[in-house]
Amino acid sequence: MKTKGNRKYKVNIITLGCSKNWVDSEDIYTQLKANHFDVSHEEEREAEVVIINTCGFIDNAKQESINTILYYADAKAQGLVEKVYVTGCLSQRYREDLEKEIPEVDAFFGTNELPRLLKTLKADYKHELVGERLVTNPLHYAYLKIAEGCDRPCAFCAIPLMRGKHQSRPMELLVEQAHNFAKKGVKELILIAQDLTYYGIDIYGKRSLAELLRRLSDVEGVEWIRLQYAYPAGFPMDVLEVMNERSNICKYLDMPLQHASTSVLQRMRRGITRERTERLIHEIRDKVPGIALRTTMIVGYPKETEEEFEELMRFVEDMRFERLGVFTYSHEEDTHAFRTYEDDVPDEVKKERAADLMALQQDISYELNQARVGQQYKVLIDRKEGDYFIGRTEYDSPEVDNEVLIPATGIYLRRGDFVQVEITDAAEFDLFARPLIEHKH
Numbered sequence: 001m002k003t004k005g006n007r008k009y010k011v012n013i014i015t016l017g018c019s020k021n022w023v024d025s026e027d028i029y030t031q032l033k034a035n036h037f038d039v040s041h042e043e044e045r046e047a048e049v050v051i052i053n054t055c056g057f058i059d060n061a062k063q064e065s066i067n068t069i070l071y072y073a074d075a076k077a078q079g080l081v082e083k084v085y086v087t088g089c090l091s092q093r094y095r096e097d098l099e100k101e102i103p104e105v106d107a108f109f110g111t112n113e114l115p116r117l118l119k120t121l122k123a124d125y126k127h128e129l130v131g132e133r134l135v136t137n138p139l140h141y142a143y144l145k146i147a148e149g150c151d152r153p154c155a156f157c158a159i160p161l162m163r164g165k166h167q168s169r170p171m172e173l174l175v176e177q178a179h180n181f182a183k184k185g186v187k188e189l190i191l192i193a194q195d196l197t198y199y200g201i202d203i204y205g206k207r208s209l210a211e212l213l214r215r216l217s218d219v220e221g222v223e224w225i226r227l228q229y230a231y232p233a234g235f236p237m238d239v240l241e242v243m244n245e246r247s248n249i250c251k252y253l254d255m256p257l258q259h260a261s262t263s264v265l266q267r268m269r270r271g272i273t274r275e276r277t278e279r280l281i282h283e284i285r286d287k288v289p290g291i292a293l294r295t296t297m298i299v300g301y302p303k304e305t306e307e308e309f310e311e312l313m314r315f316v317e318d319m320r321f322e323r324l325g326v327f328t329y330s331h332e333e334d335t336h337a338f339r340t341y342e343d344d345v346p347d348e349v350k351k352e353r354a355a356d357l358m359a360l361q362q363d364i365s366y367e368l369n370q371a372r373v374g375q376q377y378k379v380l381i382d383r384k385e386g387d388y389f390i391g392r393t394e395y396d397s398p399e400v401d402n403e404v405l406i407p408a409t410g411i412y413l414r415r416g417d418f419v420q421v422e423i424t425d426a427a428e429f430d431l432f433a434r435p436l437i438e439h440k441h
Contacts (some may be wrong), residue, residue, distance in 0.1 A: 009082070009121070009202070011039040012047035016065050017055025020190050021088055023145045025053045028087075031382045035123035035264060048082040048317060049121070050075075052092035056162055058330035070100040070311050073104035078135050085109065087117060089162040098426075111163055137180060140380065140416030141188035141224075141398060142181045146174055146212065152231060154258075155269040155336035156298065156329065159194055165196065168203050170173035182221030187416060189222055190397065195231045197239075217246040223418065224380065228254040230329055233271035240287040250394040253284065254294040256322075260315030264301055269336060274315065281319055292395035294323035300350030301329045302341030307385060309353050309377040316360055322368060323401050324361045326354045362428045369402070369426035376436065379421050381413045387414045391421075393431075404431045411435060 011032055015025040025041055032039040040047065050072050054065035072084045083106045084101075091098065092110035099108060109117045115125040149164040150157075178189060193199065200208025211287060216225055225248055227239075230256055243249045258366040259265050262273045272280075285291060297312060316324065328350040331343035379391035382398060391413075396402045406413065406421060413419055413435070421433035 009049040010039065011037050011049045011051060011121070012043065012045060013039065013041045013051045013053065015042060015053045016086060017053075017061055017089065019143045019190070020145055020194075021053050022057060022145050023053075023192070023438070024088065024111070024114075028053070028117065031126060032116055032121070032123060034126050035118070035121075037123065039122070045082075049085070050081050050083070051085045051087060051117070054086060054088035056088070056090035056093045056158065058327065058332070060330075062090055069098070069102055069105060069131075073102050076104050085117065087111075087113070087119070089159075092162045093158065100212070112357065113250065135255040139185050140382075141190060142186045143192050144168070144174060144177060144189045144216075145179075145192050146196065146199050146209075146317075147193035151198065152183060152228060153269045153336070154193060155340065156258075156301065156332065158332040158335050161334055163194065166198050166202060168199050168201070168205065168208075171200075171208070171212055171215060173217065174212065177221045178216050178222060181221050185416065187222070188224040188226065189216060190226045190228055192228050194229065196227055196229055197231045197234065197236055203235065207234075207236040209236055210242045213239065213242045213246070213249060215431075217242070217248055223248055224250050226394075227254055228397060230255040232257055232277055235280060235284075237283070237287070240284060243288050243291075251288055251291040251397055252294070252397070253291060254397065257293040257294040258298050259301065259308075260297075261304075261311040264304055264312075266306050267337075267341070267362055268298075268301060274311070278315075278319070293319075294397070294401065295321050296325040296327060297343040297357060298327050298329050299353040302337060302344055304329075304345055304353075308326045311400075313357060313360060315359065317364070320364050320368065321361070322395060323365075324357075325400065325435060326357050326361075328354050348418075365402075366426070366428045369428070369431060372423045372431060373426050374420050374423065376420060377404070379406075379416055379419050379433065381406075381417050381419060383415060384408060384413075391419065402429050402431060404433050406433050406435060 013025050013029055014021050019276040029039055029041045052068055055061040069086055075081045076084050085107050086105050088191060089111060095108045107120055118125045147167045147168045148165055150160050151166040165173040196209055199212060200206060230253055243251060257277060258268055258270060260274050265272055331338055356379045377393045379393055381389055383390050387408055388406050391404045393404060419435045422436055423431050423433050425432040
């Protein structure tokens with residue numbers, strides 16, 4: 001019989017924030033599974049131990065993390081859970097404050113303290129599991145984190161404070177992980193890092209993303225490889241050659257530009273001008289015809305004038321990005337912007353500018369989607385929802401981009417299957433389609 005001292009708790013892991021955090025949670029999950037814990041990730045179920053993997057990126061994300069911690073601190077006070085542990089970016093950045101403010105939490109851990117977290121749970125850190133991550137999102141796609149941290153000096157960003165300096169992961173390890181994923185049925189690898197384009201500089205002495213892509217592209221069973229979070233300044237153009245060369249590398253690039261006015265880009269310390277940004281976009285589109293470019297913009301940055309915002313609007317109108325998201329500026333303490341500038345754009349102006357920019361993008365997205373009606377695409381099925389099977393083209397990332405809705409009447413499609421479809425109708429952010437081959441029940 002197990003004694004109280006060595007009994008294995010039921011553990012539930014809750015993940016907040018970005019896909020990089022999701023990967024970290026899957027690493028915790030994998031280690032606990034290997035230690036024979038009854039562990040779940042993002043499932044609604046009772047558990048004695050809750051691990052909250054927090055986000056500390058911007059105000060809204062921090063607030064969501066704090067609310068989640070308080071919710072489970074209260075659950076602990078009511079005897080509904082026994083232990084609450086907090087890890088991730090918020091915990092890394094504000095540990096001392098959090099320890100004082102929320103003493104109900106049993107322990108706080110930083111972003112690189114997985115061994116210490118496991119030790120607290122009386123679990124062993126198994127080095128042999130590095131590269132053996134268990135996937136807890138739908139099994140047909142997996143995030144592959146190729147680097148940790150960031151060396152860029154962006155004035156507004158607190159990521160280096162939470163994640164440290166850029167550290168590439170060795171190519172052999174990533175290729176091995178890709179093989180392991182493919183064996184488990186993963187069809188799509190989504191490459192993530194704070195900055196993919198910096199990959200390899202620290203361990204190979206040069207930008208090595210193109211070489212990594214070639215090696216991952218050779219892994220049997222991987223049908224799509226997608227690039228998220230590229231940095232525009234010093235973009236490695238050889239990546240585009242590989243994209244053209246290899247059919248399993250999606251013609252898709254997520255490259256947050258943050259702004260288009262040179263004066264704002266200088267205040268942001270982005271190392272690029274509007275003119276160079278435009279040249280880069282034209283060059284990418286020339287070299288990879290049909291590529292879908294996703295970007296994000298920040299509005300309401302300190303001192304952003306009406307003229308600078310109008311310049312951003314004109315830029316978005318001219319560039320016609322396939323995908324675009326907008327953040328309102330968040331004044332993050334200990335960043336260069338926080339020390340240098342006053343957060344002087346009123347909240348209502350920030351919100352108004354964000355709404356104006358998204359309304360413009362909505363029109364662009366509608367026009368681009370309308371042009372797809374009648375065209376044929378290969379679609380990866382993600383799930384069934386109501387009367388539709390829902391999938392994505394190679395031009396769309398999960399959770400953030402357009403979806404393809406296929407009426408489920410009289411047909412059967414499996415999650416993780418690729419289906420050839422014809423687009424029959426389009427809305428601002430959705431495409432409607434019919435399968436070209438019959439998939440009857």
